[in-house]
Amino acid sequence: MEEASSSSGHPRHGDPPPHHVLGYGGFHGGAMPNHSMPSATFFEQDGGGGGAYFGELEEAFMHQVATFSSSGGRRAAHQQQTPTATSTIAHHHGHSNAMPVVAVAAGGARPPPTLDIFPAWPMASLSLHHTPKEGSNVTADSTDSESSSKNNMNKDSSDHHHQQGLVGVVTVASQFHQIPEQYQPQHHQQKMATSSTHSDRTGKALDPKTTRRLAQNREAARKSRLRKKAYIQQLESGKLKLAQLEQDLQRARSQGLLVGGAPGGNSSAGAAMFDAEYNRWLDDDSRRMVELRGGLHAHLPDSDLRAIIDDALNHYDELFRLKGAAARTDVFHLITGMWATPAERCFLWMGGFRPSDLLKACTLVPQLDPLTEQQMVGICGLEQSLLQAEEALTQGLEQLHQSLAVTVAGSGCLADDANIGSFMGDMAVALGKLSNLEGFVIQADNLRQQTLHQMHRILTVRQAARCFLAIGEYHNRLRALSSLWASRPREILMPDEGNCGQLSIAAHPSESQYSAF
Amino acid sequence: MAAERVKRLASERAVVIFGMSNCYMCHAVQTLFTQLGVSWTVHELDKDPRGKDVERALAGMVGRSPSVPTVFIGGTLVGPTDRVMSLHLGGQLVPLLRQAGALWL
Numbered sequence: 001m002e003e004a005s006s007s008s009g010h011p012r013h014g015d016p017p018p019h020h021v022l023g024y025g026g027f028h029g030g031a032m033p034n035h036s037m038p039s040a041t042f043f044e045q046d047g048g049g050g051g052a053y054f055g056e057l058e059e060a061f062m063h064q065v066a067t068f069s070s071s072g073g074r075r076a077a078h079q080q081q082t083p084t085a086t087s088t089i090a091h092h093h094g095h096s097n098a099m100p101v102v103a104v105a106a107g108g109a110r111p112p113p114t115l116d117i118f119p120a121w122p123m124a125s126l127s128l129h130h131t132p133k134e135g136s137n138v139t140a141d142s143t144d145s146e147s148s149s150k151n152n153m154n155k156d157s158s159d160h161h162h163q164q165g166l167v168g169v170v171t172v173a174s175q176f177h178q179i180p181e182q183y184q185p186q187h188h189q190q191k192m193a194t195s196s197t198h199s200d201r202t203g204k205a206l207d208p209k210t211t212r213r214l215a216q217n218r219e220a221a222r223k224s225r226l227r228k229k230a231y232i233q234q235l236e237s238g239k240l241k242l243a244q245l246e247q248d249l250q251r252a253r254s255q256g257l258l259v260g261g262a263p264g265g266n267s268s269a270g271a272a273m274f275d276a277e278y279n280r281w282l283d284d285d286s287r288r289m290v291e292l293r294g295g296l297h298a299h300l301p302d303s304d305l306r307a308i309i310d311d312a313l314n315h316y317d318e319l320f321r322l323k324g325a326a327a328r329t330d331v332f333h334l335i336t337g338m339w340a341t342p343a344e345r346c347f348l349w350m351g352g353f354r355p356s357d358l359l360k361a362c363t364l365v366p367q368l369d370p371l372t373e374q375q376m377v378g379i380c381g382l383e384q385s386l387l388q389a390e391e392a393l394t395q396g397l398e399q400l401h402q403s404l405a406v407t408v409a410g411s412g413c414l415a416d417d418a419n420i421g422s423f424m425g426d427m428a429v430a431l432g433k434l435s436n437l438e439g440f441v442i443q444a445d446n447l448r449q450q451t452l453h454q455m456h457r458i459l460t461v462r463q464a465a466r467c468f469l470a471i472g473e474y475h476n477r478l479r480a481l482s483s484l485w486a487s488r489p490r491e492i493l494m495p496d497e498g499n500c501g502q503l504s505i506a507a508h509p510s511e512s513q514y515s516a517f
Numbered sequence: 518m519a520a521e522r523v524k525r526l527a528s529e530r531a532v533v534i535f536g537m538s539n540c541y542m543c544h545a546v547q548t549l550f551t552q553l554g555v556s557w558t559v560h561e562l563d564k565d566p567r568g569k570d571v572e573r574a575l576a577g578m579v580g581r582s583p584s585v586p587t588v589f590i591g592g593t594l595v596g597p598t599d600r601v602m603s604l605h606l607g608g609q610l611v612p613l614l615r616q617a618g619a620l621w622l
Contacts, residue, residue, distance in 0.1 A: 378608075385605045388552045395544025403541070436541045439583075439598075442540065446599040450606045 271331030527589035591617030
């Protein structure tokens with residue numbers, strides 16, 4: 001309110017460019033803050049018209065007065081100007097009835113950019129220059145449709161006023177000095193008439209029923225505007241929230257914390273971080289595999305190939321470092337394999353691949369570079385030791401499982417109430433035992449790492465290159481298997497007698513699905 | 518003082534494991550040696566009245582925690598589980614055991 005009534009010529013410095021002024025007769029932006037006399041006059045008169053105009057809506061704007069803030073925004077620029085100018089009139093013309101003026105000011109600033117509640121504003125205001133007497137008619141025009149009674153009464157005159165408004169836009173500039181003089185007395189008239197009903201202006205006979213109906217309509221219109229406003233505010237705040245969420249999401253994605261389509265849900269920050277790092281590791285690994293394959297096919301000298309292989313080995317070491325850190329923060333995430341694809345999870349052994357599986361690559365792969373006798377012995381020895389080590393760890397973990405089951409079961413019968421007291425004690429013991437899981441995952445990763453290093457030691461450079469490629473490809477295939485399995489067609493399948501159990505209906509989709517491969 | 522005790526205990530048998538009754542990794546290590554056909558001795562430090570001192574001494578030798586299980590072969594410190602496993606994968610554990618007289622096959 002203060003804002004509206006305080007200034008006399010510089011209503012809002014921080015306002016958006018008042019290009020909406022154009023609607024009032026072509027004043028370009030910049031004219032507003034720097035009022036010259038003519039423009040001030042113009043707006044005064046315009047505001048005067050607006051004041052009279054809104055005199056009818058004083059009721060409706062009461063609430064807006066209470067909640068007035070400078071959040072009008074762009075769209076309300078012209079409306080802001082008018083109310084402020086209206087307040088200017090209050091000063092210049094000494095109007096006693098400042099309330100509706102201020103209400104206008106408040107009301108004008110209130111409508112948010114998204115909804116044009118009073119679209120007919122400029123037209124109606126301008127038309128008042130020509131027919132100030134009929135201000136109320138135009139008033140009815142621009143209120144909500146709920147105030148239908150007013151509309152009905154003033155329908156005929158509204159078109160006339162609109163036309164006049166249009167004319168007013170073009171010719172208003174020339175009427176500066178004329179109109180204010182003739183306007184003032186009429187404005188006075190209207191102000192006095194404001195407090196009373198507008199029945200004498202409409203020319204209809206007024207009876208209490210009509211009065212009540214009009215009042216009800218006004219009330220309904222006001223309520224509807226309130227509802228609309230509340231809804232708009234909700235939408236706006238929702239929009240802001242959404243924008244903020246999107247921004248956060250974008251930031252998080254760029255930091256690699258969220259990976260779209262990461263297998264499994266992330267329950268903890270440590271898990272999420274590991275998933276992100278693991279995915280990055282996978283990307284790096286595929287790059288190295290491509291490099292390795294290229295090096296093999298290009299028949300690079302052994303020294304170059306060795307460099308690539310050493311690099312790949314270091315990369316694996318990096319993976320086990322990551323897994324070790326993850327084991328300390330969220331061992332369940334690792335040991336349940338939530339970071340891996342479903343197919344990998346199926347063959348999971350202690351939080352990762354089974355190390356002895358790697359040796360298949362050694363024995364099956366070297367066709368072009370066959371293993372020497374000595375190498376075969378080495379590989380077989382490695383396999384045997386590995387199997388023993390795996391067995392040892394497996395047994396240790398199994399013992400942990402058994403012991404944990406016993407602890408969770410408690411000392412007495414779980415069904416008895418009396419054992420609730422031992423709950424916390426049992427839980428504490430169980431927690432202590434669970435902490436052993438960490439060690440097992442770390443030892444298993446150590447086996448994996450040592451297997452790779454031993455393979456690198458036993459094999460020649462070219463053999464090692466092929467083995468590493470085979471290992472990489474094997475895991476790629478497992479991951480691909482997971483995706484394909486997830487996207488396989490799931491129709492009702494009928495066994496086809498002639499095909500020995502092959503499913504005939506699914507055959508076609510499968511064919512097309514796999515034809516790309 | 519405790520370090521000497523450790524040394525003494527470690528020399529009593531070919532394969533000496535220092536562990537705890539609630540340590541499941543100790544059990545894994547024991548399983549490994551069993552698979553190799555080696556007889557071993559385990560000292561469970563939580564059952565030992567002077568176990569805390571031994572544990573501290575072991576931590577100093579091994580340089581990390583947990584300090585169990587820690588394996589001595591032929592009186593010489595081999596180390597924690599991952600060290601034992603790495604040696605085995607590298608094919609060096611068995612010769613070590615033979616050397617200590619724990620393995621005759």
